[in-house]
Amino acid sequence: MKLLYFAWLREKIGLSEEDVVLPAELVSVADLVGWLSGRGAGYQAAFAQAKLVRCAIDQNFAQANSSIAGAKEIAFFPPVTGG
Amino acid sequence: MPRIIVQHEDFDAGAELARLNADDVGGIGSFIGVVRGEGKITALHLEHYPAMTERALAKIADEAMARWPLSDCTIIHRVGTLHPGDNIVFVAAASAHRDAALRATAFLIDWLKTSAPFWKREDFVSGTSAWVAAREADEAAAAVWAN
Numbered sequence A: 001m002k003l004l005y006f007a008w009l010r011e012k013i014g015l016s017e018e019d020v021v022l023p024a025e026l027v028s029v030a031d032l033v034g035w036l037s038g039r040g041a042g043y044q045a046a047f048a049q050a051k052l053v054r055c056a057i058d059q060n061f062a063q064a065n066s067s068i069a070g071a072k073e074i075a076f077f078p079p080v081t082g083g
Numbered sequence B: 001m002p003r004i005i006v007q008h009e010d011f012d013a014g015a016e017l018a019r020l021n022a023d024d025v026g027g028i029g030s031f032i033g034v035v036r037g038e039g040k041i042t043a044l045h046l047e048h049y050p051a052m053t054e055r056a057l058a059k060i061a062d063e064a065m066a067r068w069p070l071s072d073c074t075i076i077h078r079v080g081t082l083h084p085g086d087n088i089v090f091v092a093a094a095s096a097h098r099d100a101a102l103r104a105t106a107f108l109i110d111w112l113k114t115s116a117p118f119w120k121r122e123d124f125v126s127g128t129s130a131w132v133a134a135r136e137a138d139e140a141a142a143a144v145w146a147n
Helices: A007-013 A029-037 A041-047 B013-020 B050-067 B098-115 B136-143
Strands: A002-005 A017-019 A054-057 A060-062 A073-077 B003-007 B027-034 B041-048 B070-078 B080-082 B087-095 B118-124 B129-131
Touching (some): B013 B027
Parallel strands (some): B003 B070
Antiparallel strands (some): B041 B080, B041 B118
């Protein structure tokens, strides 16, 4: 699965994107965030404030309880600030 | 069909408004967002999620077309590095009557601020730089249109 990171999540993690093979037991976005948080200090810092992290699955906004089954691309980013 | 553009270059607001003029149009509402410097900011960097941005903007425009009797609408958002006074965003809506055009214009910019994947980072006169935090006031403005 392809993971994308934007804005300060990208800076804290030190990557804009990566391909990962996820453990089969991960079901929701929240599960994925928990798993990613354990991958190192950068990830832990990026996901430390869950309230400030937003997500999109295959380019559609998703929630913490959204299912990640079958997703090709999951993006994590801060609340948007366009306009 | 809504005109959706994400680009580095500036836009020509006059030409965009002229595009929306048509036989059945009685009014065109528009909003232009510009970089506010306040003497503190030297540059603004706009990052986005290219694969998602145009789709998200098209959804916002389609929602406006469904809610009001518009003949057409336009959303143009700039990305990259901008400076105080530069244009950031243009939204416009055309309709037979002003009420729909004005309401749809407000809807377009309010929803764009909370529903399109753009992020701003500001460079300050002091030499430091910081990501702009989302404003609760923007969430509240968008929530007005929730129903």
